[in-house]
Amino acid sequence: MVEGNLNSNVDIEGVEAEAPPMERSRGLWVQAAGQLLHRPKAIFGIAIILILYGGGILAPWLAPQGYNEQDLFAVRQGPSAEHLLGTDFVGRDVLSRTIFSLRTNLIITTASVATGSLIIGVTLGLMAGYLGGKMDTLIMRVGEVFLAFPGLLLVILLAATVKPRVLDWVRSFEDATGIDGLVQWGVADYLVIFGALAAFSWVGVARLVRGQVVSLKSTPFIEATRVIGASTWRVMFHHLLPNALPPVVVVVTMGMGAIAGAEVVLSWLGIGIQPPVPSLGSMIREGQDVSILRNAPHLILPPIIVVGLLIFAWNLLGDALNDVLNPRRQG
């Protein structure tokens, strides 16, 4: 807007007032939301996500105990009135730890998806598709390099090799600013895991957006916008983006489940979120030993059921969104 000259600005405003592409696209979303709320699977998915992540957000108030509070008189006990889901091998409340783990998962998942998939992925996809030429080749080739890497292997490698350095940065940041407790809260872990996951989640979205943009680029309404003199930026983000968005929403929703699962896998391998900060992955790892499975299944059941439900809910919601937003592909 700022960069365009005055004349073209006036023209664009005029066109927008007459032909309302934004108005129509908002209509699409309202319509889609209405249809979504008539589908049982969507409602089911949204409800589970709200309950689980809502619990995670409210963890400090909801959880009966702190995630690290030990009750050494009640070690590895089954469910009771005091500890609804029992206690683990050092007497920590399983329910409280599960709720706090959900907060961990929520932070990592939303941060990774918001930056990796949405900001980086959509922007690069728009640039590759609309600008074409060298920019297109460059972005897509870099994407191919990322795709050729065994994703999880590199994420593990990144987490294992980069973390000590990030830990140092956070420590020196603590010293420089006088803010305490960052290391203890696991800020370094969050940064590393989030960075590694974000680095790999942009490629799929970028490819999808690029495909959409390439086919939209030659449509009359985009050509018209360009002829009027709209800036490249404006064409990309005001005209191409809203029209390319529906399939992206579906893919990102389904990707939420995958990213949530990836956080669990990393912590399960022991390179994700480090104790004492609780994570569903480390809870599963602690409980999966055969003898514990047999004698104290209450340790592993809560995290496993919660992870399964969470991924299932995201997939259900993605599926429902797909039905609503991509009606062509429906039966």
Add this chain to the structure above:
Amino acid sequence: MTAFIMRRLLWLPVLLVIVSFITFVLGFYGPGDPAEVRLGTRATPEAVERLREELGLDQNFFLQYGSYVWDFVRGDLGDSYIFRGRSVRELVMPKVWISAQLGIAAMLISVGIGIPLGLVTAYKQGTWLDTALVSLSLLFLSTPVFISAPFLILFFAVNLGIFPVSGWDGFFSTSLIMPALVMGTPGIAGMTRLTRASAVDVLSQDYIRTARAKGLSEVTVQARHVLRNALMPIVTILGLSLAGLVEGAFITETIFGIPGIGRLAVDSIFSRDYPVIMALVLIVATVFVLANLLVDLLYGFLDPRTRQNLDGYGRR
């Protein structure tokens, strides 16, 4: 067509250089000194220094990377830091074969269950069976390896004692069943949904009506006409599902104690056995690139319309 294949094959070495460089940088600046790891905590500083010289770890970054690439070109992947005196090649190659067998078994499960499920749901589209089966496939998708494995182990190995808890006795043994099942189930969902979408599309075509009208049995129509035409998009997902299988292998092989490359990868990252990590990353990258090339070629073979636009980056 030939030009396209050549271009893609020429891209492979470029890609391998980039991939190996990034991995090498991570290993070089990562924590841990392989010499210290190998000698243990009680080693004298002089001994560590001697070993560092022996392994070439005292040279600067570019010399080390250069000599790695030169050795790689000549087919020498170096020696493992941890398994003393064993070359990476003899360490990795037998494990590649084991992981390949496991991957094939898992893929057979995904395809063998997913495609029939997809055909059934497409045929019965809109009925309760369709909804139920599609939801069921989503449930499969939502049970990653680390969720399904403990359950299967508890039920089949600990309680019933049918399958061994862990280990590997080759392709035709009971030790294969649980790992392959665990790795294959998440893929069923993708197969089912893709087959369904594709078959729904095919079912509405005129030639299907013609086939039915001329009195062919429903089984013949499904097998000869629907499946064959619906199969095309499915080929593409096979290439993509390879990535999922490799990722599943890390966890599955670790849980079930299978001596494949997935477990080796996890172990080597923790023990900072960088030559092994490098070799594994390069092997997997090569397989991915070749598999994707194969898929693109198959796609062009199955659908002549796509041949024009196989490599369309950078065109306006």
